[in-house]
Amino acid sequence: MNLSVRISSMKMKNPVMTASGTFGYGEEYSEFVDLNSLGAVVVKGISLKPREGNPPPRIWETPCGMLNSIGLQNVGLEEFLKFKLPFLRQFDTNVVVNILGETLEEYVQLCEALDKVVEAIELNLSCPNVKKGGILFSEDPEIFKKVIEESRKKIKHSVMIVKLSPMSDVKKFAKIAEQEGVDALSLINTIPAMAIDIHTRRPRLSNLVGGLSGPAIRPVGVKMVWDVFSTVGIPVIGMGGIITGEDAIEYILAGATAIAVGTANFVYPDATIRILNGIEKYMRLYNIEDINSLVGGLIWEG
Amino acid sequence: MNLSVRISSMKMKNPVMTASGTFGYGEEYSEFVDLNSLGAVVVKGISLKPREGNPPPRIWETPCGMLNSIGLQNVGLEEFLKFKLPFLRQFDTNVVVNILGETLEEYVQLCEALDKVVEAIELNLSCPNVKKGGILFSEDPEIFKKVIEESRKKIKHSVMIVKLSPMSDVKKFAKIAEQEGVDALSLINTIPAMAIDIHTRRPRLSNLVGGLSGPAIRPVGVKMVWDVFSTVGIPVIGMGGIITGEDAIEYILAGATAIAVGTANFVYPDATIRILNGIEKYMRLYNIEDINSLVGGLIWEG
Amino acid sequence: MSRHFRAEVLARESLTPRHVLLRLRPLENSLTPVPGQFYLLRVSQTLDPLLRRPFSIFSFEKEEISFLFIRKGRGTEILSNLRPSDQIEVFGPLGRGYPLPEQEATALVVAGGMGIASLFPLLKAIRKDTVLIYGAKTKSDILLKEQLNSLEYVKTIICTEDGTEGIKATVLEPLDDLLQRHTDKNITVYACGPDGMINAVKRMIDHYSLKGFFSLEERMACGLGACLGCVRKTQKGMKRVCREGPVFSGEEL
Amino acid sequence: MSRHFRAEVLARESLTPRHVLLRLRPLENSLTPVPGQFYLLRVSQTLDPLLRRPFSIFSFEKEEISFLFIRKGRGTEILSNLRPSDQIEVFGPLGRGYPLPEQEATALVVAGGMGIASLFPLLKAIRKDTVLIYGAKTKSDILLKEQLNSLEYVKTIICTEDGTEGIKATVLEPLDDLLQRHTDKNITVYACGPDGMINAVKRMIDHYSLKGFFSLEERMACGLGACLGCVRKTQKGMKRVCREGPVFSGEEL
Ligand SMILES: Cc1cc2nc3c(=O)[nH]c(=O)nc-3n(C[C@H](O)[C@H](O)[C@H](O)COP(=O)(O)OP(=O)(O)OC[C@H]3O[C@@H](n4cnc5c(N)ncnc54)[C@H](O)[C@@H]3O)c2cc1C
């Protein structure tokens, strides 16, 4: 039974990755998950300098989902390279760094610094562009294109992944990314959302708005993966509400070559392993020799 | 204690409405809900001619939500006026007709036929425009503006409501609607989504894609209502995942003058009444004299 | 008297490891159902699973209402873990049930698998000689043997696909047999089972020009005809299984 | 030996209509916690509620682990309906607990409301003379009176805001009293309770230049320091309550 897949030149022993921001720097979960058994570890979004993020409260539970507004807290590039990466290098798995910037230049510098150092760089463009008055990099096709174009020039060895926001026309943005030579796309990021404490009349999150993740958004993620898979030729990494191996198979049938596990890690610390086992069980049940034969296997005469 | 609110010139005895498509033509629920006690009944989307809709299966349950792809099935304008409206007229409540068209002309004709006949007309623009190759009326700002402009000319007496799709930049579309003289906005409509049966590898819905509704989407709806409330001056009708009176209050604090109950009707046939009671309970608890004082009452120094 | 009421679990009996009989005591007065009608049960106290699950009435008495179901997915799994004194929300009776055979007519009842749950109360209600053809995959799917035996008017023909109980056949073979032998056209056929079986039985009764009633299943949300979620295409356009059905006549389908 | 294990409910005892003691039997070997550490309990078998709920360890023995909590929202409501033989998923011990007072130091323990749940095992572990100041709104919120009486080294001062039990005061008044009278600076203060109380106690011990340990609460998702959801601003930047806490020293805060 073959579980290995490729995201462009990155070979993975199986399609299970972690979703950025939900698995720390790998270390935090290493007691529950043998990191050697994951296809890739995607770390919390890294910025050039360390960032403090938003004040608490930062999370709130919603029906079958949760909101978060961590606000880009991270240790910064330098500490990541010095302390976090060496830990991950002990394991036989791919390291993917999710990067965050507030300006075009920050993305470019991060790409330059990380190229060749890690197997893949994932650009999270759902950050506010301080130079353009806070508009998100993922919102405006021109800005989106520009960041990718400039970042692409700096990524010569690592695999370049762009993460798509569900608040955009994903097909359009996926096409732009493909045209700019991006190697793979990942989606979906969280959906902007909010909640109010009706007793205090104040927002549940100090930042007012947070990102919705978890099973609640899974049907939205599956549709967007299918939309992107049907639009571009580059591999897609699917995520959004995957809790079980069956959910993972749903994404794979919708066109995901690999999948990432996010909020599920909070529900079960060993969620990634459970999901991997679930995928294998499904393959045995249906006598699937090669996981790649399932990718985009949805039967649909539309 | 005053529960009455106004959506432009439409006076409602309380802010509880039904969400189009989830309450049939009122009749179906009249055994469980005294229609006299509702602020307004919004009926299933009506088109000029009766429509058959999509083949089954049309619904699928998802975590804390459901997908539907009814596909515009309805009895058509004529039968609505002849049989459905007279039933509703027995009750002391407002009747709002949600309308669906496949061309600009259909919207205009529906508005003309319904103006003055019902208290309000709600334009559902999340329908594919057959003349423009299937692009949704709610997708393209130009087309959106055009339909509203032409429909506005025909609505002289009834209240004109435009329903916004969550897949657009709601602030932008809300502004266009306000500029075109729309009386009120309602949101959110369902979020496009899909699900796959991993055992048959076929879509769960015959139509592949359906709309996600229910508690899963509530935090998305609350945010969009807040966004629109902060952007325009016309009243907002909030909906998306309201199950309890507390959920309704959350929407009201986010800026909804009235709220609509959708999927909750399937969970409890008397959901509207439960929600109304819950609103009253909250008002008593906090000694709120007038529900209008809660509208947009979120405390936020952002 | 409302169609939406709370009930208390009296017992949850396992007929087989997969088949559960759920016996409830309504905590409010409720309406008397007709065989073939159904109820929507709320399975969870939380918002997941969200929608209610439809089940045919299996038996109804003043102080007890029961459902027979097979564990299939999340909803039925949760229901099968209910314990005595747990409470549950019940919504029904809903839809149109089976009309009893006319005075002169004989009933021929065809049950495929769990279809027996919906047809059993009909068998009890038809108080004259009736043949039941009851088919399933294998021996362990054949339920209620004793109860069926004790129905004095009912003659039961059991068939299994693998021949482990009764004759080795699908319900269609004994049905065709019977119909060929009975030239009397005053037979009313009742059928409930998988779509494939329903379609085959329908073709057969059309062939013999008989009257028939068929109970269909479709995913449901409202159960009241409001959401248009549960439709089936019929001779007269889209019909709602929860409202115009679940029992449809042969002419309608 | 894993920090993620299943446990069986032994008993769910109601100390008051709102306060529940949940006694569990771990079904696997589990690690021995330190007072002040916490566990994340999965409340539902379904996906709603989704996140686990954090509770301080209340007592731990080889065959029994228990939590004391107040019914507050949906999660604790579901937990308080558990019944013997139900199973539940337990994740812990997590975080850093209370360090025991140093050899020469005396402990002064301040519990506000449910703070007693986290401090009770500490009181049992400090095997030397200790004063507990335990405050709550009203008489019915004062729990564990007998158990506290039976702790031989512990002298308990109870205060309620409405004076229905013990002295009519918040914990701050007896605390200030005590600290003024004791010129001995080798006192270690332990506090767990609402944020307002924590802040006031912190100011007080800073004033008297005492050592203190404070247990904080923040909403949690992962419990492992990975999601950065549970941070609090401290002297050294944002710290994770689940990892660097929940017990922080006075200097850190
Ligand atoms: C009118 C009617 C009467 C029924 N009577 C019985 C009965 O007496 N005994 C019995 O065992 N089963 C009966 N069924 C089928 C029963 O409703 C399903 O087996 C049950 O809903 C499965 O729920 P689940 O959560 O376990 O399965 P899942 O597959 O997890 O359910 C997912 C969703 O699909 C729906 N669904 C799944 N299967 C069916 C189905 N066959 N029909 C309709 N919706 C379905 C569920 O309600 C739910 O919304 C009846 C169905 C209908 C429509």
Ligand SMILES: Cc1cc2nc3c(=O)[nH]c(=O)nc-3n(C[C@H](O)[C@H](O)[C@H](O)COP(=O)(O)OP(=O)(O)OC[C@H]3O[C@@H](n4cnc5c(N)ncnc54)[C@H](O)[C@@H]3O)c2cc1C
């Ligand atoms: C380290 C730690 C130890 C705790 N120990 C105890 C204890 O021993 N006994 C006890 O009664 N309570 C304790 N709490 C508080 C307890 O976790 C909450 O009361 C509980 O989570 C409420 O859940 P709910 O679903 O009933 O409430 P809801 O208000 O419905 O919960 C909604 C969300 O907010 C979170 N939340 C609500 N209140 C708190 C809170 N005070 N702290 C953290 N998250 C919260 C919930 O976990 C959930 O994610 C502790 C909290 C922490 C952080």
Ligand SMILES: Cc1cc2nc3c(=O)[nH]c(=O)nc-3n(C[C@H](O)[C@H](O)[C@H](O)COP(=O)(O)O)c2cc1C
């Ligand atoms: C607490 C938290 C922090 C996150 N941080 C990041 C981040 O730093 N960068 C990023 O691209 N996505 C981040 N995400 C989004 C996830 O990587 C993922 O896209 C999203 O949560 C959907 O997957 P899920 O439903 O499985 O969680 C974060 C999500 C959560 C819940």
Ligand SMILES: Cc1cc2nc3c(=O)[nH]c(=O)nc-3n(C[C@H](O)[C@H](O)[C@H](O)COP(=O)(O)O)c2cc1C
């Ligand atoms: C079965 C179903 C049918 C619907 N039909 C319509 C419709 O005809 N017109 C419309 O504008 N919205 C329609 N909607 C959307 C609802 O009116 C509402 O906007 C949406 O369901 C969100 O609210 P809820 O989460 O409370 O259901 C439908 C929703 C459902 C679930």
Ligand code: FES
């Ligand atoms: S279930 Fe809603 S119309 Fe039948």
Ligand code: FES
């Ligand atoms: S709960 Fe995730 S970092 Fe503390």
